[in-house]
Amino acid sequence: MSLEPPRPGFMFAPEANDEFFLAEPVGLRISILAFSGVLVIAGLWLLVTALLLPQAIALPLDRTSAAAVAAYRDNALWAARLGVVRGDLFAQAAYTDADIIWLYRTHGPDAANAARLQRAKANAEAAVALAPVNGAAWLLLAELPPGSGKAAEAKGMIALQMSYFTAPNNASLAAARIEQALASPAPLDRDLQEFMKGDLRQILTLQPEQKPAILAAYKAATPQNQASFEALSAQADPDFSQSLRGDAPK
Structure with missing residues (x-):
């Protein structure tokens, strides 16, 4: 009879059918490596687009700002191509072509800029398809020169709504x-x-410097739309409504 003390762990000696549990988790390691690779690729994807557009581009609302953001057009277009599914990048790419709005207002339709107009529309449409809650991109679609016919005008009004x-x-x-x-x-x-x-109330309360632009737009509107705007202005601010007709506020 041996007096040698039992070796630690003798009760837990593996059996033949335990090999599955003791084998190296190769599948788990492969899964972790694959997931890590996906994270690296996603990080590079975000990094490259951020390097191309370090600052977000907002919708330009006048000729000067439209000319300023046009300088970022190439980078914005590349960022949108690389972004693939990012509606915000397509919107920013469309914003860099917004100066086409003022070119058309000044010079009318221009065959030389037709391709740019189509590109702006395509990018704006991609933006609202990927990110439908982007109100600025919808507004750009409404502002871009429409095609001929009532159907094109109706699409612009739908975009505005x-x-x-x-x-x-x-x-x-x-x-x-x-x-x-x-x-x-x-x-x-x-x-x-x-x-x-609602917009008029915000302008009169928060942006009174915009009133001259609103007055100019009112004077250029059709008589029917002028009457409609006078009616809604009277409900929003009676004094402003009087100023539309040239009356002195009481």
């Missing part, structure tokens, strides 16, 4: 949306007038 639906309280878009609505040859429907009333 979508801008209101997706960003109803965005004060930075208020003046541009009212100007775009008043520039339309189509009558202002009731829903659009309600949205415009």
Whole structure:
């Protein structure tokens, strides 16, 4: 009889059928490596687009800012191509072509800029398809020169309404949306007038410096839309409504 003490762990000696549990977890290691690779690729994807556009580009609301953001056009287009599914990058790429709006307003349709116009529309449409809540991208779609025919004009009004639906309280878009609505040859429907009333209140309260632009847009509107705007202005601010007609506020 041996007096040798038992070796530690003798009761836990592996049996033949335990090999599965004691084998190295090769599958787990492969999964971890694959997941790590995905994280690295995603990080590089975000890093490259951030390097191309270190600062976000906002929708330009005047000719000067449109010319300024045009300098970032190439980088924005590359970022959108690499972003693939990022609607914000497609929106920023579209914003860099926004100067086409003022070119068309000044010189009318230009065959030389037709390709740029189509590119801006394509990028804006991709932006709202990937990120439908982007009210600024919807507004750009409404502002871009439409094609010929009532169907094209109707699409512009739908885009304007979508801008209101997706960003109803965005004060930075208020003046541009009212100007775009008043520039339309189509009558202002009731829903659009309600949205415009909210924008007008924001302008009169927060952005009184925008009133001259609103007055200019009102004077350039059709008589029917002028009457509609006078009515909604009277509800929003009676004094401002009087100023539209040239009356001195009481």
